[in-house]
Amino acid sequence: LNGDNLYDPGAVDALFADGPTIGAVRVDDPSNYGVLSTRDGLVTDVVEKPTDPPTTLANAGAYAFPAEATAWLDVPASERGEHELTDVLARVVDEYEVGYVELDRWLDVGRPWELLAANEWKLGELDRELRGEVHEDADLRGSVVVEAGARVDAGVVVEGPALIRSGASVGPNAYVRGATLIGEDAEIGHGVELKNSVVGRGTHVAHLSYVGDSVLGRDVNFGAGTNVANLRHDGKAVEFTVKGERVSTGRRKFGVVAGDGAKTAINTSLNAGVKLSAGATTAPGETLTRDR
Known part of the structure; x- marks a missing residue:
């Protein structure tokens, strides 16, 4: 399986049942993918990012190969020091009758915002489980998972789906809306509102902040x-x-x-669609409208 794709487990089962096989997905514009050429239900070739695609079946990066x-x-590594799986794929197609399995649900997670879609998918499958320390005055609604070693303080409202990993702390008086992942040892503090976001391990959003529809890496610190x-005022996609x-x-x-490791100073405003590079910083009261 390609490591940057997300698959439904049932589709992977189908690959094993019918192997050798290639996982495929129907796409409207296959020109950005490897595309399967097929004949009589078998794969005859895989064409990388064609200008004239032979089918609308994109290679979904899931394979069942012979042992x-x-x-x-x-074989010798490529210039990037990698062994190319596509070389093996070409040989399998040449030497075997290779079928394909169309996947009903698949997600290519190659760009940052696609992490949010992946998060929404997987957290949507959670069952409620509270193994960590949850204050009696916290209000946890729906499919919320609090792992052992995590802490949810008084006055916190969490609307699932949400996953609070071991070592993380939330609150007091924070508001978390799904679908949100709070990583290990992260801190979401007093008066913080967090919505539909991925928060990396060791990241702190400790005081009086709003973070929506965002991806925060590891050891990020958002100042008070x-x-x-x-959201854009013109309603267009960000x-x-x-x-x-x-x-x-x-x-x-x-x-x-x-x-x-990015860090913002107090009272920083970040515009929609801004990227803070690893280790980037802001000044107190700064409004950031461009990437840094």
Whole structure:
């Protein structure tokens, strides 16, 4: 399985049942993917990012190969120092009758905002479980998981789905809305509102802040009064910088991406679609409208 894709377990079962097989997904625009050429229900070729796609079946990065295919990885590495799985795939297609399984649910998680979609998917499958320390005056609604070693303080409201990992603390008087993941040893403090976000391990949003529809890496620190905008006034999808170009996230609401170790000073305002690089900082009272 490709490590940056998300799969439904039932689809993986189908791959094993019918192998050798390739997982495929129907897409409207296959030109950005490897595309399967097929004949009589079998895969004849995989064409990378074609200008004239032979089908609308994109390679979903899930394979059931014959056992001997593992030996075919013992070849010289590419210029990037990697053994290319696509080389093995080409050989399997040449030497075997390879079928394909269409996946009903699949997600390519290659860009930051797609982490939110992945989070929404997987947290939506949670069952409520409270193993950590939850204050009697906290209000946890719906599918909320508090792992052992996590702490939820007085006055906190959590609307699931939400996952609070071991060592994390929330509150007092914080408001967490799903779908939200709070990583190990993270701190969400007094008067903080957190909505539909991914918060990395060891990250602190400790005082009087709003963070919505955002991805915060590890060991990020948001100073008191840091607020994130997550909505354009014109109602259009928020844009984000990818490889130096602004592209649409396809999301009406999207906040910021903060790299590992980024830090904001007190009363920082972050515009929708802003990226804070790893280790980036802001000045007190600063309004950030461009990536840093």
